[in-house]
Amino acid sequence: MTKQIGLWIDHKKAVIVILTDKGVEVKKIESGDTKHTRFRGGARAKTPYGAQFFTAETQIDRQHMEHLNKYYGDVIASIRNADSILICGPGEAKLELQKRLAHEHLSKKVGAIKALDKITERQLVATVRKHFEAQPA
Numbered sequence: 001m002t003k004q005i006g007l008w009i010d011h012k013k014a015v016i017v018i019l020t021d022k023g024v025e026v027k028k029i030e031s032g033d034t035k036h037t038r039f040r041g042g043a044r045a046k047t048p049y050g051a052q053f054f055t056a057e058t059q060i061d062r063q064h065m066e067h068l069n070k071y072y073g074d075v076i077a078s079i080r081n082a083d084s085i086l087i088c089g090p091g092e093a094k095l096e097l098q099k100r101l102a103h104e105h106l107s108k109k110v111g112a113i114k115a116l117d118k119i120t121e122r123q124l125v126a127t128v129r130k131h132f133e134a135q136p137a
Helices: 054-079 093-103 121-134
Strands: 004-009 013-019 024-030 084-089 110-115
Touching: 004 054, 004 093, 004 121, 013 054, 013 121, 024 054, 024 121, 054 093, 084 093, 084 121, 093 110, 110 121
Parallel strands: 004 084, 084 110
Antiparallel strands: 004 013, 013 024
């Protein structure tokens, strides 16, 4: 039984379309992350050429990255046992996920990466089906 997965991902949510011999299954994973904003507060450096606003911005960036790492971990756990993976998305989240998959030695399963803007679930299912039907068996 083959398991082909199409994935639409951005930093807020992932929609996973699983195609098997039995049919189609759609899963959603929400990141729960708030908007990543730049914080312009914090203590100023004591030296004239020191980094300004260093501690507060760095702390918020680290929290954001930790949150994304947990989110990508949840997505990878859902697609780990796929035979072939199609990754779609509007921004840089799809490329960040590709790097994580390479780190976990799953990059061989990635068949293609496509840039897709926001689409409905039905459009995503149709796109995934069309992609995998066009692939040679």
